[in-house]
Amino acid sequence: MNLGGHVNYLLEFTYLVASILFVLGLKGMSRPESARKGMFLAEAGMAAAIIGTLFHEGIVTYEWIAAGLILGSVIGALMAIWVPMTAMPQRTALSHAFGALAAALVGIAEFSLHGQSMAAFTRGALGFEVMLGSLTTTGSLIAAGKLQGVVRGTPVQFRGQQLVNLLLFAAMVGCFLHLLAHPGAAVFFYSMVALGFVFGIMLVIPIGSADMPVVMSLLNSYAGLAAAATGFVLANNVLIIAGTLDGFSGFILSVLMCKAMNRSMRNVLFGGFGAVRHTAQTQGGEMREIRLDDAALQLAYANKVVFVPGYGLATAQAQHAVRELANLLEERGVTVKYAIHPVAGRMPGHMNVLLAEANVPYSELYEMDQINPEFPTTDVAVVIGANDVVNPDARDNPNSPIAGMPILEVDRAKSVIVLKRGQGRGFSGLENPLFYKPVSNMLYGDAKATLNSLTQAVQQV
Amino acid sequence: MSPLVLIASLYVFALAAFLGYQLISRVPPLLHTPLMSATNAISGISLIGSLVIAGMHKVNFHQLAAGGPQQKPSLATLLGFIAVTTATTNVVGGFGITDRMLKMFRKDTRSAKGEPK
Numbered sequence: 316m317n318l319g320g321h322v323n324y325l326l327e328f329t330y331l332v333a334s335i336l337f338v339l340g341l342k343g344m345s346r347p348e349s350a351r352k353g354m355f356l357a358e359a360g361m362a363a364a365i366i367g368t369l370f371h372e373g374i375v376t377y378e379w380i381a382a383g384l385i386l387g388s389v390i391g392a393l394m395a396i397w398v399p400m401t402a403m404p405q406r407t408a409l410s411h412a413f414g415a416l417a418a419a420l421v422g423i424a425e426f427s428l429h430g431q432s433m434a435a436f437t438r439g440a441l442g443f444e445v446m447l448g449s450l451t452t453t454g455s456l457i458a459a460g461k462l463q464g465v466v467r468g469t470p471v472q473f474r475g476q477q478l479v480n481l482l483l484f485a486a487m488v489g490c491f492l493h494l495l496a497h498p499g500a501a502v503f504f505y506s507m508v509a510l511g512f513v514f515g516i517m518l519v520i521p522i523g524s525a526d527m528p529v530v531m532s533l534l535n536s537y538a539g540l541a542a543a544a545t546g547f548v549l550a551n552n553v554l555i556i557a558g559t560l561d562g563f564s565g566f567i568l569s570v571l572m573c574k575a576m577n578r579s580m581r582n583v584l585f586g587g588f589g590a591v592r593h594t595a596q597t598q599g600g601e602m603r604e605i606r607l608d609d610a611a612l613q614l615a616y617a618n619k620v621v622f623v624p625g626y627g628l629a630t631a632q633a634q635h636a637v638r639e640l641a642n643l644l645e646e647r648g649v650t651v652k653y654a655i656h657p658v659a660g661r662m663p664g665h666m667n668v669l670l671a672e673a674n675v676p677y678s679e680l681y682e683m684d685q686i687n688p689e690f691p692t693t694d695v696a697v698v699i700g701a702n703d704v705v706n707p708d709a710r711d712n713p714n715s716p717i718a719g720m721p722i723l724e725v726d727r728a729k730s731v732i733v734l735k736r737g738q739g740r741g742f743s744g745l746e747n748p749l750f751y752k753p754v755s756n757m758l759y760g761d762a763k764a765t766l767n768s769l770t771q772a773v774q775q776v
Numbered sequence: 777m778s779p780l781v782l783i784a785s786l787y788v789f790a791l792a793a794f795l796g797y798q799l800i801s802r803v804p805p806l807l808h809t810p811l812m813s814a815t816n817a818i819s820g821i822s823l824i825g826s827l828v829i830a831g832m833h834k835v836n837f838h839q840l841a842a843g844g845p846q847q848k849p850s851l852a853t854l855l856g857f858i859a860v861t862t863a864t865t866n867v868v869g870g871f872g873i874t875d876r877m878l879k880m881f882r883k884d885t886r887s888a889k890g891e892p893k
Contacts, residue, residue, distance in 0.1 A: 337818050338795065344811050345802040351878045357818055358871050365867075368824040374831035379857040383830055387864025394865070395872025403809060403873075410816050410870055413862040417822050420859040424829045424852040436782055535812055542819040543789065549825050550781050556792045561819035563796030568808060657805055664808030671880040677806055678883050 329367035330553035336360025337557055341564075347677060364553060400672040401629045404531060404661040405462040411534045412455035418541035419448025423508060425548055431499050438498060440547035442491040442507065447541035449511030450518065455534045457519040458527065462661055468524035476521060477585060483514045522584070525626075525703065527661040528572045529583045536565025568663050575657035575683075577709075577719040602738065605756035607765075610732050611772030614640075617694035619650040621686065623723055624666050625659050627700010627736065627762055636766035637699065638673035643773050653679055654686040654696075654723050656704035687724050696728035698749075700735070700762050706747045716745065731755045734762050810877045817870025823863035830856030 336356045343353015374380070398406045422445035426433075433441065460466030490507035494500055522530055539561025546554030573580055614620060622637055641651045653675065659666045667680055681689075690696065698705055701723075708715040709722045725731050731754050738759070749755055758765050803811050833853050 333821070337821075338799065340818070341796075341799045341803075341811075341814070344807055344814065345799075345804070347804075347807060347878070347881045347883070350807060350810065350881070351875065354814060354871065354874055354878065357814065361818070361821065361867055361871070364821060364824055365827070368827050371828055371831075373828050376831050376833065379830040379853055380827055380860060383826075383857045383860030384864050387861040388868045390861070391865040391868030391870070392872060394869040395876060398873065400877070403813075403877075406869075406873065407809075407812055407816065410813070410866050413866050414816060414819055414822065417820075417826055417859040417863040417866070420855040420862075421822060421825045421829060424826075424855040424859070427850075427855075428829075428832075428852050531812070535816065539815065539819050542822045543792075545822050545825050547785055547789075550785065551825065552785070552788050554821055554825060555785060555788050557818050557821040559789055559792035560796040560799070561815040563793055564800045564811060564815040567797065567800045568812065571805075655805070662809060663812065664805060664810070667806045668809045668877050668880070671877070671882070674880075674882070676882050676884050680806060682805055 323372065326367050326371065329363050330551070333360035333364040334553045334556045336363075337553075337560065341560060399632075400634075400669055401632055402463075403668060404527065404665060405459045407662060408455045408459035408462060408531060408534065411531075411538045412452050412459065414538040415448045415451035415455060415534075415541050417448075418538070418545050419445050419452060419508070419511075421545055422448060422548065426501075426504055430501070430504065433498060435495060435498075437548055438495060440544050442494060444541055444544035444548055445504075445508055446487060446491065446511045447537050447544060449508050450515035451534055451537040451541060453512045453515030454519045454530075455515075455538070457516055458530055458534060461519075461524055462527060466520075470523045471520040476517075480514070480517050483510060483517060486510050487514055518584070524661065526576075526583050528658045528663055528665075529569050529576070529580070531662045532565050532569035532572055533580075533584075534565070536562050536569060539563070539565055572658055572663060575721060576717070577721065602750045602757050603755070605732065605758060607758070607768055607772055610756065610758055611769055611776055613695050613730055613732070614644060614649070614697075614769065615647060615773050615776040617644075617649050619652070619689075619693050619695075620644055621652045621654050621690070621693045621696045621725075621728065623654045623656075623696060623698045623701050623705060623725055624670065625656075625699065625701025625704060626661060626665075627702075627734070629660060629665065629669055629700075631700060631762035633699065633763040633766055634669040634673040634675075636763045636770070637670070638675055640766050640770045640773065641675070643770055647773075651679060652681055652686065652689070654681055654683070654725075656683055656701070656723050659701055659704050683721060683723055690724050690727040693728040694730060696725040696731045698725060698731060698733045699766075702747055703745060705749055706745065707749050707752075708745070708747070711748075725749065726752055726754060728754065732758060734758050734760075734765050736761065806881070807878075810874050813870050813877070814874045817867055817874060820863045820867035820870060823860060823867060826856050826859035826863055828856075829853070830860045832856070 337360050340353040340357025343349040422441050461468045487507055487510040490503040493503045539558050543555050543558025543562055546558055645651050655666050705723050705725045707726045709717045709720040726749055829852055833850050
């Protein structure tokens, strides 16, 4: 940063070192064995950059800095210690909001300090920073609210919604363009900020909970790009680098999530998917319930069992219960594997973290492409609170709303046990023919309680 | 911002984007949740921008307490303070949670079973 007029070489060098450490840190993420070590490097880089900045010649008073650092550290540490793994999507959405808010506020402060004297390009970057920052703040708060259940999870839609959103967006961009030409137009600047906050809300309310993995990734991307824009405003390279890495990470994740649902970004954002749809044809046949003892027998005498977790596992906090049952089966010589669909859960990698928390070794966690060829040789596939990701309609019925979505082909297993809360259609409101197939057996009830009783029953076999 | 600085910044942005693409596509889906919280913590580096803004103006607390003339913290200082708080929350919380998650990932059953839980 070069606010003082001359270059502080020591500080710039510190920032360079921090940038390198961030890159090395993310490189460590390519393998679970090296990930922790990588993060230590990134933390060291962060510490160096922060401490170096505290000696910045532009800082003349430390009261507010100290207050903010202490308050933020306390909140952050409490979150890091107390947030349960099942609540990780909410926590992450909240942190996107915090990061974006920081970027937006820095932008507003910069404008209030020297908005008049800014070069046109800097004003442009400032506009991006503040727009992305403000819309990501409110958008992420809504997403966090939906995930926590404070805000209704189903899409909120009304007539003319797209038009309203388009007008909001146009007004925001209009303010931005006006600002580019007229540096002193404070009214337009603050209108742009306000429109950004409103637009963020409107952007996320029409999106259903089941699409959260995409939304989370996109908000991640926006928050990162807002930080990168801050870097352009302050002419600070480490900010540009860190923000861009974050932005691209989010972007890549959202593309991967879209692929895993066979849907375009546009469809996710504006399609209102997850609204109650009326699938006309009701499947022939009945859902067959299975007795707990029979299910336990099937499991106990199987050679290979594959567990397929979905969001229901998280809501029931059933990860430890699965692990207990799996342990027991493994002791009996059963091969146990876990099949993880990329969009199972509410954020990328959600299921992996939950199962890791329950001490499931990651060598037992299988990605979709690895496990699908194994289903025909699987004796029992146990579906726990998953629905769309095992819906055979995606493969067989070209008229299905989820046609073409890659699925876990559990219906090819010799037997399927579906743990489900009730006979309803689940979050997406879609009919699932899997439940009516002859191989499928239903076990109704809370996933955790059911798994615990299954464990007991297997013990008595 | 001088044109040279601008061009250099654009170079940095473009190269960081390519580097980011290469780095992130190598992260296995297994680690996508820790990845998201890690990149979030790293982009908390915007803290360094808010630090300078929060510390830029002298605030005289004695005059403030005595109801003296002016010397209230400026809008920028207040915004800077909030930004320092939220960015610090992300840095500390983000790295803390990432480490907590990564600690849980174990390769084989043996080491996993040895852990008390």
